[in-house]
Amino acid sequence: MATPDFHAFLTRLPYELAFSQDDPASIIDRYYTPDVRYHNNGITLDRRRLIDHIGPARRTTKGLEIEVHDTLVEDGRAGARYTMTAVTRKDKVIKMEIYLFARYAADGRVERVDSVTRPIG
Structure with a gap:
């Protein structure tokens, strides 16, 4: 299995999604497998829905800060608690505040996410 860069997934990916001029599909494909399932607060997104989410984020986001508090990576799985502003x-x-659990494919890309997000402050 390729060694995943979980910290990059948590921190670099949101910046690329919000501010990059790269094609949204190419960004998603760099980090996720084609059959990805992203479960957040009871909503499931597939690859197409993740890509569709990028346009509105790019139009509305001016600034972004991510603070990773805790991570654990082991045997193709990873978990984190972090704050995104x-x-x-x-x-x-x-x-x-985000609690995220990811499962990696053999190529090091994420194939499944289960997360809970709650507003704070």
Whole structure:
């Protein structure tokens, strides 16, 4: 199995999604397998829905800060507790605490995510 860079998944991926000029599908394909299932707060996103989510994020996000508090990576699985603070173009601050568990494929990309997100502050 390829060694996943879980910290990059948590920190670099959101910046790429929000601010990169790269094609959204190429970003998703760098980090996720084609059959990815992303479960968050009872909603399941597949590859297409993840890609569709990028457009609105790019239009509304002005700033982003991610603080990783705890991680654990072992045997193709990873877990984290982190805080994400986003600033919209209208200067609204959105702060979330995220608990995320990921399962990696043999090629080092994420094939499944289970997460819970809650607003804070």
